[in-house]
Amino acid sequence: DAGITQSPRHKVTETGTPVTLRCHQTENHRYMYWYRQDPGHGLRLIHYSYGVKDTDKGEVSDGYSVSRSKTEDFLLTLESATSSQTSVYFCAISGKDRLSGNTIYFGEGSWLTVV
Amino acid sequence: GQQLNQSPQSMFIQEGEDVSMNCTSSSIFNTWLWYKQDPGEGPVLLIALYKAGELTSNGRLTAQFGITRKDSFLNISASIPSDVGIYFCAGPKAGAGTYKYIFGTGTRLKVLA
Numbered sequence: 001d002a003g004i005t006q007s008p009r010h011k012v013t014e015t016g017t018p019v020t021l022r023c024h025q026t027e028n029h030r031y032m033y034w035y036r037q038d039p040g041h042g043l044r045l046i047h048y049s050y051g052v053k054d055t056d057k058g059e060v061s062d063g064y065s066v067s068r069s070k071t072e073d074f075l076l077t078l079e080s081a082t083s084s085q086t087s088v089y090f091c092a093i094s095g096k097d098r099l100s101g102n103t104i105y106f107g108e109g110s111w112l113t114v115v
Numbered sequence: 116g117q118q119l120n121q122s123p124q125s126m127f128i129q130e131g132e133d134v135s136m137n138c139t140s141s142s143i144f145n146t147w148l149w150y151k152q153d154p155g156e157g158p159v160l161l162i163a164l165y166k167a168g169e170l171t172s173n174g175r176l177t178a179q180f181g182i183t184r185k186d187s188f189l190n191i192s193a194s195i196p197s198d199v200g201i202y203f204c205a206g207p208k209a210g211a212g213t214y215k216y217i218f219g220t221g222t223r224l225k226v227l228a
Contacts, residue, residue, distance in 0.1 A: 033216075042118060042203075043158075043218050090157055094207075102146045102207040104216055106157040 003027040004107035006091050012113045019078040021110045023091030025071075030095035032074040033058075033104070034066060036087040043090065049074055081114045088112070119204055121219035129227050134191040136222040138204035147187035148205040149178050152221075158203070162189070196226050 003026040013019050023032060034046040035058075045058030047066040055066050063085060065077045078085055091107040120139045128134055138147070146165050150158035162173050164180035164187060171178055175192045191198055204219035 042220065043216075045215070103148060103160065103163045104205065104207070105160060106150075108157045109155075 004091055004093055004105060006089075006107040006110045008110060009108065010111045012115060013081050015082060015114055016080050019081050019112065021076040021089055021091075021112070023074045023076070023107060025074075025091075025093050027093060027105075028071060029093035029105075030071075031093065032068065033092040033094075034064070034074065034076045035090045035092060035106075036060065036085075037090060037109075038087050046076065046089075078112075081112075083114050086112060086114045119206065119217055119219040121204055121222055123222055124220065125223040125225070127225045127227060128194055130194060130196060132194055134194055134198070134224060135188065136190075136202060137186060137188045138219045139186040140206065140217070141185070142208070143184040144206035144208070145184070146207055147178070147180050148207075149176075149187070149189050150203050150205065152201045152203070154200075161202075191224075194224075194226050196228055199224055199226050 005024045007022045031050055033048040035043045036046055037043050044060045046060055046064050047055055047058055049055045049068040052068055052071055055068060067075045089110045092104050094104040148163050149161045151161055152158045161176055162171050162178040164171055164178055167180055167184050168182050169180040177190045179188045181187055187204055201221045201223050203221040205216050208215050208217060
């Protein structure tokens with residue numbers, strides 16, 4: 001158990017509505033990430049955070065925003081959901097200590113369907 | 116984005132057989148990570164390798180960090196039906212402020228009872 005909780009685990013939403021996915025960690029890791037996983041594309045980085053209020057874009061950040069107001073929480077927001085954002089979203093964490101600092105752990109995923 | 120080359124892409128094996136898969140890169144990595152992902156679940160870390168030449172076991176799983184630091188291998192001994200899933204490798208590349216992780220293309224394992 002990597003101490004990562006994602007919510008909601010499953011959601012169906014309509015095109016144009018805002019959606020927020022939450023990631024909560026209990027491991028005090030410095031870095032947090034949001035990935036999406038799609039057939040044929042593997043895991044693609046959306047946004048990441050390297051500390052409270054410190055975030056940066058990944059390779060597929062268009063249409064997504066993030067916020068990190070506390071070490072333990074990292075929120076992913078789809079401002080206006082589109083069908084192309086139907087995917088499974090994984091939160092991940094890394095950087096707890098020097099030895100395992102570059103080891104990444106994943107949450108259980110959030111399945112989002114935009115209709 | 117950039118991906119690690121992983122082979123084989125898929126394999127069907129009989130229960131009890133040993134399995135080998137590998138991951139290669141054109142770049143050097145200082146860490147190699149191996150994960151298993153079951154349908155409907157997130158990737159679960161199996162083994163982490165931190166040193167060139169390192170050989171690490173986790174039950175029936177053994178992974179090795181290649182001497183060239185450009186490859187890694189995962190072996191599963193005496194496979195059982197619950198070994199079914201997708202296995203993929205990953206390596207972190209240091210960047211500004213954090214690590215960017217490069218992932219393998221995955222090996223889909225199916226075990227025939």
